[in-house]
Amino acid sequence: MEIYVCIKRVADTSEVEIEVDRSGLALEEADFSWDINEWDNFAVEAAVQLKEQHGGTVTAITVGGEDDEEVLRRALAMGCDQALHCYDPAFEKADAWAIATILAAALKGRAIDLLLFGAVSADEGRGQVGGLVAGLLDLPLVSLATALTVDGAKAIVQHEVENGLERVREVDLPAVITVQTGINEPRYVSVRGIRKVAAMDIPVHGVAELGLAAENYASQTNRITLEELFLPPQGVGAQILEGSNEEMMNQLIQLLQENGGL
């Protein structure tokens, strides 16, 4: 079985005091640490488990900058067989659409049985790229998978739908599945595991290799531009409510409402 899994490197912002930089279009990154997008990690594990069961190869792909190769190495350490790094200065600041077209170009003409994505990314949170690629390649899509097995030319996918329900579907392969967290228990990747794959060759494909319009690919293809990043209004430290119980609870209702709790 030929499995492709598309992954992304994202910033881990937990514990970090986020600040927007002076351009207003990016965050101060000094305190960020970077890692594979959590959902993608589950997708890689799902791909590797399927390969371990059914044989075949797993190829991990990312569209990203030079440093993003790190997540491909990680995927290789988890058991992917090959990786493909779609990297070109012309891809910088690609939006979801541009990324989807780059991935579609990279995947076109390959024999694919299963194409896995993380359902969303922790940074942009658009939940879009997997579905766009499915549309561009005209493959069936099932999103938010919480269980996945393969049975001959079909996949059996359980996925999250409305009102906390889940639905089990049978999908003809090849198909695009976006993976929800909790679908499996991703294996640990040791520091040595990463170092062991350090020498593995990861081909880098840019506009030329992918047969895309040469110049300013991203800015020409992007459909959405970022105008501004800003921080939602935030309180500093605990604001201690005053007054009688009655008064305090009224204030609290007000605050809950303002902060999306009601």
Next chain:
Amino acid sequence: MYDILGVSGAAVQTLLLLLAASALTYILRRRFGLLRLAAAEPRGGHWGERLRRLLVIGFGQARQPRYLVAGVLHIILFAGFLVLSLRSLSLMVEPYAPGFLSLGEPYATLKDWTGLLVLLSCVVAAWRRVVVKPARYHDRHASQSHTAEALLILGLIAVLMIADALIDGSFWLTGLSPNPPGEINLPAFWIHNTTILIFLCLLPLGKHFHVITALPNVFLSNLNPSGKIKPPSYSESNFDALESVGVSKLEDFTWKQTLDAYSCVDCGRCSDHCPAYATGTPLSPRMLSIKTRDAAYAAYPILGNIVPPQERPALVGETITDAELWSCTTCGACEEACPVMIEYIDRIVDMRRFLVDDGRLPAALQKPLAALEKRGNPYGKMARKRGEWVAEVAPGEVRILAPGESCEALYFTDSCAAFDPRVQQTAVAFANILTQAGVNTATLGAEEVDSGHEARRFGEEGLFMALREKNMEALESRSFQRIVTSDPHALNSLRNDYTIQQPVVHHSQVLAELLQAGKLPLQALADHRRYTFHDPCYLGRHNGEYQNPRSVLEAIPGIQTVEMERSRKRSFCCGGGSLNLFQETECDRRMGEMRVDMAADVGAEVVVTACPFCLVNLEDAVKTTGREGAMEIIDLAELVQRSINGAEQQPLEV
């Protein structure tokens, strides 16, 4: 004279010896087949120290009397074994040259009395096995009991003793004159000489293999500090070049680790001291050895073919479960207790190394390990904030040391004291004491990363190496006279896992020095409470520091101290440090809870400790056992600070 059924005694003896020798050679060859395939482990050198251990712990049985009855019985049996082996030898020679190896009257009397004592010991030991059944003999996790084997061996020994007595008519047993008629002494003679050979051949088949391997095992025991972890491989120093790491099958053990398993007496002393066993986790160290030994016997049988690894149950995963391995806090109580110097921590770490390499890490540990890698601390806190606690010390007193700068005492806080708000209080107290005593103190701030002590012990060697490299870089670009730390795990790591020129000392040792030098203006704490000191495993057992913290504690005027029953070498682990705090091992009770119970048992109201994790674990246990207000946990530095500040001071906020 020893002819029997018309065959000459010499011929019979020769036949017996040949049979026994070939059987024993064959059996031992099979047993040692696994050892020949095992990984390398250098255990040479330091012959003087080895000899000393052999004499004291091996022949001297120094660790036996810790369990009085069993210990004394064993000493009698062992001494009897030594005394009577001479006698046995003479009896073997007898058919060839009667009277040739005559040992004289005094020896005859000695061996008669010894025989009697041994016989009585056998009876008492059998009685203990069958009637008393000390809890230690039966392991909760054992699938089979070794009572039958023990009784068989005791029985054989008893037969030997009785036969021996009958041979030339020990007066006390037979009432016969020294030269009894042939119909008693001849059969007794042959029963004795046959039994002893059968006995020898039976030894390597079960736990009594230790009769053969224990002394070599003690002689070859580990001379490194117990806090030092063996490298992943002794034959390949380049970690990245290793084909596989850790132990996943029998053949991956070093020869010494296999010899350990062969030498286990199944006495249960290790598990009796093991906090993981006491709290009902899946781990029993004794069973690690017993199960390994049984697996080795099954894979390398005396008769039949060797079973290849893929046809056996997985050593790590099935025979020994992941949960067992993750339950160990590496406290070292087992190794301290074992009478034959069996080593556990290295073996557990080696098996964990395999699990980590195989990606089989408990989910709860993945985040802290990733955080260690990315941010240098298991909490995922921003590295930048590591030195922020110094703001709490008297302004400007503790510097963040920049590259190229120098100081007298470099305070290595490690992650817990740097980030846990409760433990920051310890760091602040210690730093205040240092600066008040005029010690030029600094810390690394954001350039320190976790020592990696626990990462290494959890089997993540690569991560440990990366952390060590960062710390070494930071340390080497600064000058300092010594490193001080309030974290025994950091102490152990910097001393045993790192190579640092300058001395590394623990804050209890620094406090003791300052006390000696008259630089601790201690004032009376007239709170009339009873204090006890809890020995942190990595300060006491692993680094031998028991006295300094006690000296400091006892120097505080006005306080009364008691010792817990399990103190010093026998201290009971609080639950373990660093990564252990992220795991929730299945257990009946928490180690910390048992420990505060022990403190309460001796009437202690304040438990003083000298480790951030002990502090956190025990403080938690005070809450969960409902002792809030009745018992306080405090770090030694905090207590000293309180005493310096005077009795008026409120107790530290908990």
Next chain:
Amino acid sequence: MREIFVIIEDFGDGAWELAAAARSLGEARTTALVCGAAEENQQALAKLFDRVVVFPASADGNWDAEYIAACVLPRLLSEQPYLVLLLHSNNGLDLAPLLAAKSNRPMLADCLSLEVREPGLAAVRTTFGGKVRARIFAKESSAGYLATLRPGAFTTSAPVEGAGILEGATAPADYQPRRRCLQTLTPDAGAVDITQAAILVAVGRGIEEQENLEIVQSLAEALGGELACTRPVVDKKWLEKSRQVGTSGLTVKPKIYLAVGVSGSFQHLGGVKGKPYMIAINQDPAAPIFATADVGIIGDLFELVPLLEEKIRAHKS
């Protein structure tokens, strides 16, 4: 006049929010597309939209993204509406990007607000799990736009009543399903997943007894959140381990975290990520939780919790 198509997922809040969003963009003709709707639901939609196009229900009667795409795509291509709106729900996610790709529209995902700004469409959305907001702009697009809306974000402006023309439509004859529904699973009642909850009410040892948990449980229900707890509560077996938050428990990333009788230990707060809006109720003014919380209420939880629940229920009805 601009044409705005909305794809209906449910007939309650969702339809209302889609209508409100469509109306918030100024004068427009709104069309609701729906697969399978009972008579009264069609009427309800007719009140909200100018036109309601009703396709036959999917084979199993449930939302089936692939089938819906097959039904609505020809309409999108032939009628070329300015904007297509869907909810950014699980079901919306299963459909929206497919439609965007196949109708060649820029997709603005998970929008908190939308604004027509010729020549294009602007939106505000969140990134980094809500920690950052982004103002984005979809460039001029001859094919029109597609946006998904954060559920609950478009509730302020009441939709204007629509003209309500009902139109029956048929499914494409050549529709060949490539995915088939085998089964719908209802979550088993016992299993909780606090890691996915947007609102958590965490209870600590201040609750004192197991019986008292009830008041916090019903507060959580009133808020539409899950009940979580500290370790001592699990130790006492008052709640299951799957509700424990902390370094040795679960890591949660809710939007709202209401801590009741929780002291705020390092080990507990180590499991609370994503900077939620944190409210603490504790009787001890010195409790460390107040250093981390956004709002602190000093007082007795046994008085405050029932009172709060009462107020919430009053507010909601």
